[in-house]
Amino acid sequence: MKDRAARPIAIRADAVAPRTKPSNYPEPFFSRMAKREKRALGDFFGLKNFGVNLTRLAPGGESALLHRHSKQDEFVYVLQGEPTLVTEAEEIQLAPGMCAGFPAQGIAHQLINRTQQDVVILEIGDRTRGDEGSYPKDDIQATLGADGKWVFTHKDGTPY
Numbered sequence: 001m002k003d004r005a006a007r008p009i010a011i012r013a014d015a016v017a018p019r020t021k022p023s024n025y026p027e028p029f030f031s032r033m034a035k036r037e038k039r040a041l042g043d044f045f046g047l048k049n050f051g052v053n054l055t056r057l058a059p060g061g062e063s064a065l066l067h068r069h070s071k072q073d074e075f076v077y078v079l080q081g082e083p084t085l086v087t088e089a090e091e092i093q094l095a096p097g098m099c100a101g102f103p104a105q106g107i108a109h110q111l112i113n114r115t116q117q118d119v120v121i122l123e124i125g126d127r128t129r130g131d132e133g134s135y136p137k138d139d140i141q142a143t144l145g146a147d148g149k150w151v152f153t154h155k156d157g158t159p160y
Helices: 002-006
Strands: 036-040 050-057 074-080 084-087 091-093 099-102 109-112 119-126 132-134 141-144 150-153
Touching: none
Parallel strands: none
Antiparallel strands: 036 050, 050 119, 074 099, 074 119, 084 091, 084 109, 132 141, 141 150
16 A cells, blocks of 8 residues: 555646557557557556556557457547547547447457547556457457566467
């Protein structure tokens, strides 16, 4: 409990420093995330069961590669701007106040900012162990390691 006492119990979300590295993806995917800024709010508060990110997408930015999770659910809430929700089957224009949820093993999804203004979203996801990420449009797959870090390989299993 000593560590908890060192952190404030409530803050402005934008006071949490952005992650220093924009992505864990290997190249050629890493550079696609250059216009994305994440503030790991859940980590700041020491949350263990779910993660919360305040994410800003500059014009042309992507939230992630088109993906789905095997075990983890995800939820996004649009605070500012008008991102495009891209799935394998359709595209939906979102606006502030709109939200979307993605159950594990559901549809592949990503958000893209195709406007000239920043998009700000709140991302919430659980941290179920043993999760895997699949990417229908890219030669990449992900496995969540025992240490909580993603390991990326090509779809044939060879490492990046």
